[in-house]
Amino acid sequence: MNPLDTRLAKLARKGDQRAFAEIVGLYKDKLYHLAYRMTGNRQEAEDVVQDTFLRVHKNLERYDENQKFSTWIYRIATNLCIDRLRKRRSTYSLDAESSGHEGLDGYSMLPSDDRTPESELLLSETQRLIREAMETLPVKYKSVMVLRYMKELSLQEISDVLDMPVTTVKTRVHRGREFLRKKLEHKL
Known part of the structure; x- marks a missing residue:
């Protein structure tokens, strides 16, 4: 558990914009790299990061402080990436079943x-x-x-x-x- 994350989330939940800005500062690059690795597209990765922070801000009251903040924010970003990849499927098909390296x-x-x-x-x-x-x-x-x-x-x-x-x-x-x-x- 990273107490800094939890403290910042508590402060941001109470309306402290500086605390939310610190959360953005802590996670924007990590989320961008995650989103870029998943989408393979810089613009989509930037959009995912922005959407993630919008959802975090909107849903801070739903964050469970007994859970790691990083897990919560990564879940949001990952789900947004998965949604984008699923929507993309209609444009081009991903290989169905096969396996890894x-x-x-x-x-x-x-x-x-x-x-x-x-x-x-x-x-x-x-x-x-x-x-x-x-x-x-x-x-x-x-x-x-x-x-x-x-x-x-x-x-x-x-x-x-x-x-x-x-x-x-x-x-x-x-x-x-x-x-x-x-x-x-x-x-x-």
């Missing part, structure tokens, strides 16, 4: 020191391929994969954010990795 977290294991221009190019190319593969994930897998590997949330935190059982989260992470693995096995 064991090496997704290997992306974070690539050597970070002693980088050469060649290794930098390889790293950026690998990251691009993974990002492109993530874009093709079905929405139900994409949300858990982004929260797990991009936001580095625990399975329990993802369960709280998405309001689903941990076992479902585990299954979706596994299937999402399988989907990515199949997508990437011939590219990497």
Whole structure:
């Protein structure tokens, strides 16, 4: 529990605009990165962040102070992203069933020191391929994969954010990795 979040939420609930501005300052970049990873579109990510803060402001009285504030705000942002991705489906179809990539977290294991221009190019190319593969994930897998590997949330935190059982989260992470693995096995 981050007491700062809770204190700011309490103050903002009472109408303290500076406290709400601090919440925005604390979360705007984190939410933008989450939304961008999920939507793959800068404008949509910015819209999601703005919509998230509008909903937070409007619904502060519904925030349960026994819950982590970050979980609550991530849930709002994630749901907004999922809604946008579902609406987008009518424009182009996402691949139905398939599965993920064991090496997704290997992306974070690539050597970070002693980088050469060649290794930098390889790293950026690998990251691009993974990002492109993530874009093709079905929405139900994409949300858990982004929260797990991009936001580095625990399975329990993802369960709280998405309001689903941990076992479902585990299954979706596994299937999402399988989907990515199949997508990437011939590219990497």
